[in-house]
Amino acid sequence: MIAVQYSAALPADWQLRPEAAAVFTIELDGDAASSPSERDLLDEGERVRAARFQIPLLQRRYIAAHAALRRVLARALSLAPERVPIGVRSDGKPTLAGELAGALWFNLSHSAGVAVVALSAIGELGVDVEEIHRLPDADDVAERVFTAGERAAIERASSTRCDRAFFAAWTRKEAYIKATGEGLRAPLLDIQIDPESSSDERAVLHGRGASTSEVGWRVLDLELVPGFAAALAAPRGTAAVECYPYAAADLRSRAESGAWCSR
Numbered sequence: 100m101i102a103v104q105y106s107a108a109l110p111a112d113w114q115l116r117p118e119a120a121a122v123f124t125i126e127l128d129g130d131a132a133s134s135p136s137e138r139d140l141l142d143e144g145e146r147v148r149a150a151r152f153q154i155p156l157l158q159r160r161y162i163a164a165h166a167a168l169r170r171v172l173a174r175a176l177s178l179a180p181e182r183v184p185i186g187v188r189s190d191g192k193p194t195l196a197g198e199l200a201g202a203l204w205f206n207l208s209h210s211a212g213v214a215v216v217a218l219s220a221i222g223e224l225g226v227d228v229e230e231i232h233r234l235p236d237a238d239d240v241a242e243r244v245f246t247a248g249e250r251a252a253i254e255r256a257s258s259t260r261c262d263r264a265f266f267a268a269w270t271r272k273e274a275y276i277k278a279t280g281e282g283l284r285a286p287l288l289d290i291q292i293d294p295e296s297s298s299d300e301r302a303v304l305h306g307r308g309a310s311t312s313e314v315g316w317r318v319l320d321l322e323l324v325p326g327f328a329a330a331l332a333a334p335r336g337t338a339a340v341e342c343y344p345y346a347a348a349d350l351r352s353r354a355e356s357g358a359w360c361s362r
């Protein structure tokens with residue numbers, strides 16, 4: 100069983116440990132997260148993408164999410180945030196680049212005013228967060244995204260829990276397809292995230308009918324923010340998941356104290 104631990108603050112001596120994935124929840128609309136100086140942490144590619152947003156709120160959120168991602172990676176790598184080398188794999192999945200490739204693995208997700216950053220020191224992982232809301236075409240989406248077993252589990256939820264059940268199942272599947280990097284190109288109906296699990300941890304099965312086999316990730320439901328569903332696909336070997344609220348000040352203080360390595 101993978102233990103999920105929720106902490107109120109990041110310990111001053113926090114380090115990413117091989118057996119424990121770390122998950123940071125970022126409130127994108129807070130003053131600290133969206134301060135103008137956060138833009139200075141982004142690389143050229145991120146600034147170009149930020150500039151493409153026509154709606155100021157969305158631009159601020161993008162900058163806040165990417166600055167937070169950089170601060171978290173910087174803390175785990177003992178590096179200055181603007182020096183974290185972020186590249187993109189051929190399938191589009193962002194990854195550490197250059198000589199830091201494989202130093203650790205990360206994934207980012209955002210929805211409305213919330214972003215989540217997940218880190219692992221042992222392998223690729225995927226994370227997804229979604230604001231729970233009523234989808235007018237939920238049945239059509241479910242037909243395209245969920246296996247019969249997953250749909251049956253959603254339908255068994257009472258009507259008041261139905262939207263939550265839908266987004267819980269959605270975030271589980273999206274966390275997994277983000278772990279592999281396939282994203283929405285994945286054969287969604289050939290992937291089943293165990294809908295019958297009695298715990299928050301689920302196996303992933305690939306294939307249809309008798310030819311299914313389990314893959315090397317486990318999917319966990321996370322309770323991060325009220326009104327949002329979230330899930331993490333953690334690599335085999337993960338023993339614990341540590342969840343922290345993101346506070347730029349916690350991470351910034353080390354930089355200001357000169358504790359950063361400037362490689």
Ligand SMILES: CC(C)(COP(=O)(O)OP(=O)(O)OC[C@H]1O[C@@H](n2cnc3c(N)ncnc32)[C@H](O)[C@@H]1OP(=O)(O)O)[C@@H](O)C(=O)NCCC(=O)NCCS
Binds near residue numbers: 164281
């Ligand atoms: C990966 C994907 C599922 C993310 O969907 P989303 O609704 O934007 O969800 P999230 O907010 O959870 O994730 C976005 C983050 O995932 C990361 N990401 C991007 N591509 C990724 C991939 N292939 N695998 C894992 N993570 C990826 C990025 O950090 C991105 O953040 P950014 O846009 O601020 O840089 C979706 O973009 C996808 O399927 N991409 C690959 C296929 C593709 O390009 N399809 C075109 C549209 S169908």
